[in-house]
Amino acid sequence: MSASSASADLSSAKTVPFTQEQINSIRKTHPTPFYIYDEAAIRANVRRLNEAFSWCPGFREYFAVKATPNPRILQILMEEGCGGDCSSLGELLLCERVGMTGEKVMFTSNNTLAKDYKKARELDAVINLDDLTHVDYLHDNVGTPELICFRYNPGPLREGNVIIGKPEEAKFGFTREQLFTGYRQAMEKGAKRFGLHTMVASNELNPEFFVETAVMLFELAVDLHKELGIRLEFVNLGGGMGIPYRPGELALDFEVVGSGVKAAYDRLIGGTDLDPLTIYLENGRIITGPYGYLVTEVVHAKNTYKNYVGVDACMANLMRPGMYGSYHHMSILGKEDAPLDLTADVVGSLCENNDKFAIDRKLPHVGRGDVMVIHDAGAHGHSMGFQYNAKLRSAELLLREDGEVELIRRAETMDDYFATLNI
Numbered sequence: 001m002s003a004s005s006a007s008a009d010l011s012s013a014k015t016v017p018f019t020q021e022q023i024n025s026i027r028k029t030h031p032t033p034f035y036i037y038d039e040a041a042i043r044a045n046v047r048r049l050n051e052a053f054s055w056c057p058g059f060r061e062y063f064a065v066k067a068t069p070n071p072r073i074l075q076i077l078m079e080e081g082c083g084g085d086c087s088s089l090g091e092l093l094l095c096e097r098v099g100m101t102g103e104k105v106m107f108t109s110n111n112t113l114a115k116d117y118k119k120a121r122e123l124d125a126v127i128n129l130d131d132l133t134h135v136d137y138l139h140d141n142v143g144t145p146e147l148i149c150f151r152y153n154p155g156p157l158r159e160g161n162v163i164i165g166k167p168e169e170a171k172f173g174f175t176r177e178q179l180f181t182g183y184r185q186a187m188e189k190g191a192k193r194f195g196l197h198t199m200v201a202s203n204e205l206n207p208e209f210f211v212e213t214a215v216m217l218f219e220l221a222v223d224l225h226k227e228l229g230i231r232l233e234f235v236n237l238g239g240g241m242g243i244p245y246r247p248g249e250l251a252l253d254f255e256v257v258g259s260g261v262k263a264a265y266d267r268l269i270g271g272t273d274l275d276p277l278t279i280y281l282e283n284g285r286i287i288t289g290p291y292g293y294l295v296t297e298v299v300h301a302k303n304t305y306k307n308y309v310g311v312d313a314c315m316a317n318l319m320r321p322g323m324y325g326s327y328h329h330m331s332i333l334g335k336e337d338a339p340l341d342l343t344a345d346v347v348g349s350l351c352e353n354n355d356k357f358a359i360d361r362k363l364p365h366v367g368r369g370d371v372m373v374i375h376d377a378g379a380h381g382h383s384m385g386f387q388y389n390a391k392l393r394s395a396e397l398l399l400r401e402d403g404e405v406e407l408i409r410r411a412e413t414m415d416d417y418f419a420t421l422n423i
């Protein structure tokens with residue numbers, strides 16, 4: 001299949017890209033739980049995004065590294081033209097390891113440490129400041145780069161969405177007034193090229209939201225030009241494009257976002273002194289989320305006041321359901337078409353009652369040894385893992401385009417756990 005010509009299937013049929021036999025053969029060498037990512041689907045998806053913005057010269061998606069901080073995934077995305085969006089020294093190092101440097105790296109941090117700025121400067125990354133006081137902090141610690149970007153927090157001027165909350169409650173970014181001061185100060189310190197950034201959405205499925213964000217930044221670009229005489233090189237609309245975690249939800253249509261942003265561009269920027277103005281995005285979730293699966297085995301079924309299905313993964317492998325109450329769809333391999341006549345909580349083995357992948361989920365009858373696939377775990381899944389209860393982080397596998405399975409992160413071992421202890 002030619003990925004670039006594949007049109008988007010916006011319905012979220014919760015299917016899996018592997019067979020039960022394939023998984024059983026993988027389990028011989030890689031015991032559950034493990035993550036597996038679908039390379040072909042990741043590539044096809046990024047191509048659709050790039051296509052939707054192909055009208056915009058210089059368009060770039062900076063993949064939010066924190067979503068899936070695996071060098072092999074970064075390499076694939078880099079091959080598809082993506083940059084990397086980092087917020088820490090470690091994430092910068094991950095990008096550097098795969099050869100992503102210079103303006104292919106966006107450094108969008110907050111409450112930033114000088115050593116992190118130092119690395120960002122070394123890589124010649126695009127530095128996106130989170131606060132007015134960082135203009136001096138950056139200058140005094142590592143010098144002011146020629147290209148500088150600021151993160152705008154519209155506060156009460158923008159509603160934000162349900163998940164990210166109200167912008168005025170968020171710790172991120174400059175106020176509008178601070179922005180004008182910031183660009184002035186940066187110019188005095190030698191900055192010559194400028195960008196503008198915002199991030200006001202999380203898991204947002206409404207394409208209009210992103211068009212409104214573009215309008216907000218285009219209008220601000222015009223005001224900055226009028227008042228300070230600066231011509232922005234780019235606006236970065238941030239990440240936050242949502243995915244349909246629940247079956248029946250519709251995926252965000254890149255086409256609709258791309259053409260909506262284009263219409264706003266033509267109205268506000270096209271043909272003015274600000275044209276051309278490049279557009280950047282920095283999504284994580286929508287890039288890899290739907291294409292990563294957590295594979296786990298059912299080890300127990302318990303019946304007390306409720307039914308419980310116990311699996312060999314736990315919240316340390318995927319924290320979103322326990323932390324945010326997020327829905328993640330589940331398939332039992334080989335029982336995809338069985339009637340859903342069991343209602344159960346799906347649980348891990350942490351000594352915490354929120355260690356649940358699902359509450360009151362309708363499932364087929366499952367038993368010990370069944371393989372459960374947890375969907376939409378490709379972003380903010382493995383990366384949020386932790387070691388509470390001396391649990392270990394799982395392996396990550398890549399289902400390659402050629403059908404081979406590649407280990408792209410081995411599972412942690414007890415030796416890893418003990419490595420930092422002084423006994």
Ligand SMILES: *Cc1c(COP(=O)(O)O)cnc(C)c1O
Nearest residue numbers: 064108239240241282283284285
């Ligand atoms: C987390 C984050 C992103 C990516 O968010 P997604 O919801 O994964 O798209 C982008 N930019 C910044 C600054 C972030 O903190």
